Amino acid sequence: MKRYSWILLLLAFALCGQDAIAQRMTTVQGRVVNSKKNKAGKAMMPFTDEAVFVYIFNTIADAQDNLSKIDGAQGAAVVECNFAVCDQSGNYECQVPDNGALIFKVGMAPAKLEKVDGRNIINMALEGEIMLANIDVVAYVQEIQPKPKAAERIGNKFFPYNTFPIPPHNGRPNARLIIQPFIIDCTNDDTVNYCKPIVLDGQDYHDTQYRLMGFNWKHDPLYPYIQRRRLTAERMSIDWADTITIPHPDRNYSCYATIQMEDFTSIFFKKDFQIVTCHNRQPMRFLEYKFDMRPLDPYKYKEVAKREKRNTSAAIQLTFEVGKATLDPNNPENEQNIAALQNKLKELAAGEGVSIKEFHITGTASPEGIYKSNIDLAKKRVDFVQQQITSILPKYVLARVYQNPQAIVNGWAKVADAMEADEQEEIAEKIRGVIKNTKNMDIQGATIAKMEEYPEIQKYLPVLRSVKYDCKYEIFRELSPEEIWARYTEEQQTGVERKYALYEYWNLFMLEKDSVKLEKLYKRAYDESIELNGQPWILAANNLAISYLKRDTCDVTLLEPFIDRRMKHVNMVRKNIDGFTTRTINPEEVVNNQLCMYIKAYDFDNASVMAQILPNTPENQLMKAFALCLGGYYKSDKQVFETVKNSSPVNEVVMDLALDTKAGNAMAAKAAQKLDPESPVTWYLKAIIANRGGDMGYIDATQNLKKCFSMDEKYIKIAETDGDLDEDMVASTIDEYLEEKKMTAELNAQMEEQRKAEEAEAAKKAAEEAAAAAELEAAQKAMEEEAAKKKAAEEAAAKKAPAKKAPVKRTTTAKKK
Amino acid sequence: MICINKRLLTALMMIVLFGIGAKAQLLAVKTNALYWAGLSPNASIEMVTKSRISVEVGAFGNNKPYGYDLKMTGLQPQVKYWFNGRPMTREFVGLGIIGATYHWDEHGINHKGDALGLGLTFGYALKITPRINVEFTAGAGQIYFHELRKTYDDDKWTTNPDVEKAETLTGMVDEEKYGDHYQGWNFMPFNLGVHFVYILK
CATH class of the missing domain: 2.60.40.10 (Immunoglobulins)
Structure with a gap:
């Protein structure tokens, strides 16, 4: 027998191993439909109002044991085992061993047990009851x-x-x-x-x-x-x-x-x-998203030094001697004004890369007197001023400046305008009448001078005498990056800001490392580019936008000029008017950043417009999905829903809750188990899930909320106005939580006091002991001192005594010897 | 005015029709079924002139209905006030005039005359379709009549036997001499009817 016992053993293994072989895990999927007619009258449609649970059991026996328990349950998952939930179209997927079993349960219908038997697709038609929704009985x-x-x-x-x-x-x-x-x-x-x-x-x-x-x-x-x-x-x-x-x-x-x-x-x-009510529900409140900010390649948008044309003009106050072309020496302002303008011009000429192209003085005179002599005088005066001011420039600079001084005599019409503006309409009318009568300015002047209102009119004449200068210059400077940086650091030290050309800003962007200062640079470059060219510089705008996104600010107007919404594509290349150079419309990075900016500004309409423009590449997938989801377009678009759902565990729960169906709630409950228990958001979401379960979830919701509050109290404010949580429940929870907090605080305070009292006592004791010890020491010391004193006294006495006693002692000792 | 001229009546009707026609807002034609039941063809035109007031002018005629020896023509202008703020809808009250000439023979008495009356009507307009109404009216009024009453027997006038028979050349009898003029006031029902109204615009 022993020889053939191995056959028996083999047989035994074979028989027992039957089960062992078939324990492979397979993926089983399928569709569950309602065999009864639903509200719309169609049969074989998926369950929309009720959640369908698919309980997974590894062995058939296990499933049979639990069948009665599941049958008695309604709605919620009561058995501690793995389960899957069917989605909106009735599909489910799960991992189960080959010879395991699944139990299908929907609503209040009886549970159905299905053995897997090696199948991969198990479709079920369950007999569901038609659940009536809650209605108000209006009668x-x-x-x-x-x-x-x-x-x-x-x-x-x-x-x-x-x-x-x-x-x-x-x-x-x-x-x-x-x-x-x-x-x-x-x-x-x-x-x-x-x-x-x-x-x-x-x-x-x-x-x-x-x-x-x-x-x-x-x-x-x-x-x-x-x-x-x-x-x-x-x-x-x-x-x-x-x-x-x-x-x-x-x-x-x-x-x-x-x-x-x-x-x-x-x-x-x-x-x-x-x-x-004021309690709004915000399904997307806890959605986690990060901005994917994309910088532009600076070498693609490099600026080079260009000739910049600038222009300044202003008026100067000068008074002349009567009838002469020289300045009034009694007025100190004349000299000051001339000197100021001369300095300005000198500075300008001395600026690097600056070449003054034109400089004109324009003088206007008032119309009283003879026209010819007026104009001659005016011309002389203007020439004088022009010569005075430009005398400060060196010869070779002056030779390249186009000068064209102008003198104009204002007509009486201008006087009439000035008077009308000042509400002297009757006199203005009179003047206009005179102007109409004759074209000759001298006769006009004479007639008006004879009018009785002439003193009034004379008050308005000085306004018409003015001197103005107009200066056009060009800047062309090309500095190396080191020079630019040197100027920049100098400016930082002195605090005096100066304007840089765009290529200088480009270099500074590369060199500056501190982010706060960088943002300031971006802003300056952005503003100046608008001043210079009428439209912003794309690199500055993009960098500024990214910098804002990293901080708390948002400004949606920064990148708007670069985006053409009628074009539904990115990176479209267009030829410029000159027919040679090209520009890119809707650069992808800019569109992406603008999408992030709109999301930050809570403008989800525009964000989804941007999302439409972006192409469907894998990098854009997530931002597009977030933009559309936050705009509320997740209910109809399955892909958006799935993308956002799979982006993070919190998002999975949030999206399942946002579906607002029983199946969604069940899936959310399942997904919530995977969340981090140390985060208050987890407990808040669990409270919402419990609240959706109606009265049954009251206690759970309360506990979860309290746990959330204990981690972070700012959720109290949020919970008070959240439509997803029952008002009364929230109010009572907050009261309880605050009560408990107060009690624990009191308790702690009491314990603190006790401890302090104990400590005080201990300290007192220690102090007493120390005092006693010190006393003892002192006493001891005193004693020692006394003893020492005594000894000293004795010794002193003994020292005196031996003088007498010594001889006696010797004899005795001698005797003894 | 004792005798109301037929021409005058026509003139009155014309004035009413055209004078107010210019301001008309809503125009409807109606006919009274009760009168038709009495074999009196009739038709009226109603116009809305103000937000709660409409004016109606109707004419009816009669010629020996059911063998009853009666001939009558009449004109019925009426001004109505509608309580509901919408003309031709629900309750209204009307003030009307009726003018008629009649010729009526009965029990050997021949009545020939005119009548003019003033009466108050109450009515209710029921909407059947947006353009068709049925109006129920009833009213009462005071009517003044003037008639020539004669009696005769077998083709012989017996009213005033003392008056000499005055014969004209053609042998006709001058009825005026033989008849008695009667006039008086009567309080009578006025404007009873079930009207079918069709609103034109």
Whole structure:
């Protein structure tokens, strides 16, 4: 037997090993549908109202044991095992051993056990019951009373909605019902917007309206909002929903409605109701996203030194001697003004790379007197001033300056204008009359001089005498990077800012390393480029935008000039007007950064426009998905939904909750187990999930919220106005939490006191002991001193005594010997 | 004015029709079914002139209905005030005039005369379709009549036997001499009817 025992062993293994071989994990997927007809009357459609749970068991026996437990459960996952949830189209996927089993459970239907048996695709048709949603029984409501709802707010869009129940005998066929909702800002109770109204006309009202005197459909402002339904005396239910763009994405908004009913002659019902509470739901509140900021390649946008044309002009105050072409020596300002202008010119000429191209003095004279002598004098004066000022320039500079001094005599019309501007219309009229009569300026002057208002007119003449200078110059300087840097550091030390050319800024961008100073440089370059060229420099604008994105500021106007929204592509190359150079429209980096900027500014409409422009490359995938998701477009676009969901564990929970279905809630509950337990956001999200479970989740929600508050108290404020959490539950939780906090604080304080008391006592004791010890020491010391004193005294006495005693002692000792 | 000239009546009707026609807002034509039941063809035109007021002018005629020896033509202008702010809708009150000439023979008495009356009507306009109404009216008024009443027996006038028979050349009898003039006031129902209204514009 022993020889053949190995065969038996082998057989035994073979038999036992049967199970062992078939324990491979396979992926099983399938679709679960409802074999009964759903609300729309179709059968074999996926379950939309209820969550379908697929419990995974590794062995059939295990599954059979748990079948009765699962059968008794409703809705929530009660068994501690792995489970999967079907998505909106009924598909599920899970990992289960070849010979394991799955239990399918939906709502209150009986659970069904399916053995896997090596299959990869298991489709099920379950018999679900049609679950009725909660409805308000309107029959017992005698008057119009809509219940306020909590509406969603995503980004800068607000989605108010409600259902208005109209009980019987409120409407009449000869009446019109108007429901006009309006949005209120919760922080300052300010009316923000009127939403689109609903108008229901009774049949009689509608048919006889044209019989009104002077009635015209086009003049009725409510005409576009009249519904097809007619108002009757029966019970009605009116659904309303709208989308509003709100000005402040960080504030809560509520919605009120005025309901008004009027018949042929009067308004017989008018009342305001609140239809959306201040507790908004923000599904995207905890979405985690990072900005993917892309810099431009600086070598692609390198600036080179260019000739810059500049222009300055201003007036100078000069007074001349009467009738002469020399300056009035009594007026000290003349010299000062001339000197100032000369210095200016000198500085300009001395500036590097500056060449003065033109310099003109323009002088105007007033019209009194003889025209010829006026103009001659004016010319002489202007020439004088021109010569005075330009004398400061060196000869070779002056030779290259185009000078063209001008002298003009203002006509009397200008005097009339000046007087009219100063409300002296009658005199102005008179002057104009004189001007009309004759063209000769001298005669005009003579006539006006004879008028009795001439002293008045004379007051306005000095205004017309002025001297102005106009200077055009060019700058062309090419400095090396070291020189530029040297100038920059000098400027930093002296604090005097100077204007740089764009190529200098380009070099400084490369050299400066400190980010705060860099941002200042970007801003200066940006502003100056607008001044110089009329449009901003793309490199400066992009870098400034990135710098803002890294900080807390946002400015959406920076990159807007470089983006053409009509083009739906990026990096389009266009030829410039000169036919030679090209420019790039919609550079991809700029569009991407602008998308981030819009997201920061909560303007998700524009962000999604940018997302449409960006191409579908893998780098852009995530930002595009975030932009569309934050704008609220995740419900219809599956790809956006999936991309955002898979980007982080918190996002998975957030997106599942945003679906607002039972299946979504179950998936969110599952995903929430993977979150980091040290983060307050985790507990807040778990509280929301528990709250969605209705009354059953009350305790869980309370505990989760308290844990969240204990980690970070700023969530108290958020929870107070969150529509996803039950108001009463939040209020009581906050009270409890604050109570507990106070108690623990008191307890701690007590313990502190105790400890302090103990310490004080211990200290006192120690002090006493120390005092006692010190006393003891002192006493000891005193004793020692006394003893020492005694000894000393004895010794002293002994020293005296031996003089006598010594001889006696010797004899005795001798004797002894 | 004792005898109301037929021509005058026509003139009045014309004035009413055209004088106010220029300001008309809504125009409707109506006919009274009750009168038709009494074999009196009738038609009226109604115009809305102000936001709550409309004016109606109707004419009716009669010629031996059901063998009853009666001939009548009449004119019925009326001003209506609508309570609901919309003309031709629901309740209204009207003030009307009726003018008629009649010739009526009964029990050997021949009545021939005119009548003019003033009455108050209450009515309710029921909307059937946006353009068709049915109006129910009832009213009462005071009517003044003047008639020539004669009695005769077998083709012989018996009213005033003492008056000499005055014969003209053709052998006709001058009825005026033989008849008695009667006049008086009567409080009568006025403007009873079920009207069908069709609104033109």
